Amino acid sequence: MVEVTQGDLRAAVAAGMVSEAQAASVQALAAQRLAGAPARDDEAFELFRGFAEIFISVGLLILMSGIMGLAAMSGDALVLSIVGIVLSMGLARYFTLKRRMVLPSIVLVCGYALAVLVLLGWLVLSNMTTQTGLRGSLLTVFGGTLAALLLWYRIFRLPFTMLLIGLSGLMVMLAVAAPYETMAFLGRQDFDVMFDLWQGSRLAFTTLVFGLAAAAAGLWFDMRDPHRLGRYSASAFWLHLLAAPAIVNTLAQTALGLVGAAQFVAMACVLVVMTIFALVIDRRSFLTAGLGYLAWLIWALASRSGEGLDWPVVLILIGGAVTALGAWWVPLRARLMRVLPDFPGKDRLPPYAKGAL
Structure with missing residues (x-):
């Protein structure tokens, strides 16, 4: 007997034989039988x-x-x-x-x-x-x-x-x-000035705009494939991997330019906004791409302020948050999507379990 593959499902959707929702349900059933986990609750990644x-x-x-x-x-x-x-x-x-x-x-x-x-x-x-x-x-x-x-x-x-x-x-x-600023950055690695929005750096503004544009492009691809069966979703994955570090780098380096407790508040706001956005678009990759860099920035910020958070403490804080998000991603996203009011494109995002806790 011939086995039906993911490629067969994609071809069936393209031919109009089944809808995206029906194909996603078949995928979920197959994954549940094999591994006990619905396919639609995960983010496909294939090298x-x-x-x-x-x-x-x-x-x-x-x-x-x-x-x-x-x-x-x-x-x-x-x-x-x-x-x-x-x-x-x-x-x-x-x-x-x-x-x-x-x-x-x-x-x-x-x-x-x-x-x-x-x-x-x-x-x-x-x-x-x-x-x-x-x-x-x-x-x-x-x-x-x-x-x-x-x-x-x-x-x-x-x-x-x-x-x-x-x-x-x-x-x-x-x-x-910023051609000349870029060449200067490659020569001296001056993060404090080159990626600080408060300094009026063109390099900082350019990387921030790029990150936002890449996230917008990834979201556009995602909305064309909400059930994540085709190449649009896979294309969005790589764009989100670029968007997150570019946004985090600029905003976090700008936060480092603040004074006192404002540094920690700004850094926390960056992390919270990134997490909410990743949950809304259902992209773990967006959040993961910036976490390692963010952990380094938190440690650097604590060291600069003299309070001295060590690497193990930073890793425990970041690791605990990531583990909790990974374990309860689906119910957290469902609750967040139910709380959020209707906005343009909400119905074109990946579906969520409306009855989840």
Whole structure:
């Protein structure tokens, strides 16, 4: 007897044979029978589907390294980058479009992005003059990379591409708003000034705007796939991973610029708002992405104020909160969603158990 896979359910939804809610119910029933946990209460995450994908990915890395090595013997960066682009796209037609393999597809899109970056970097360096500005050069390199990755996403529909698109978009925004501050930051690592909104740093404003934009884009994808069965939800996952650290970094560094108890109050507000937002959109990944960095900031803040919270205390506080959230995520979200008034898009968010405690 043929087993029905998640891919079969997605195909049935796309063909209009079943609704998203019906497919999600079938998934929940299957997961409950196998592991005792409803699939809709969890956040899907997939890097590979078996060791075969790891094996093929290793082979692809070796194969591409050998071919790129031959191309490098020509001593021409243009030839090297073009070979990388053609090779990545050619292999992706089989492993991404035909075989639907996750990890090999990630390897190929990373190779493609690197080849495009090398090509554009070579073109910029080859045509650089004394009148060529830093902003124009960065926009050419990262703007071109962004366009190339958008093309890849349109052709291959690979959700992981959104992570690379987001990073390229961040570099484009930095090139437009704060190119010189970005280069200065890379040289001196001055967090206190570079990411403090009170200092009027363009770098801080740019990263905050990027984080909010990435969260908004992720939410847009989520609302198109509330039952999280297709690539829209998977694409949103990678955008939320970028959004949370960017927002936390800017707001927390700004909180460090306050004085006395205001620092702790501001840090607590950042954590509470992030938690509420993560619960509303039902994204554990959004909250998880910023927790490690937030733990370091709390420790740094306590050390700076002289009260001396040690690492074990910080880890106990953060770990206890995360464990409690993980254990009671579903009922907490259900209660929060019932308390919140109706707002635009609420019915397009992932469903919640209205009868939960």
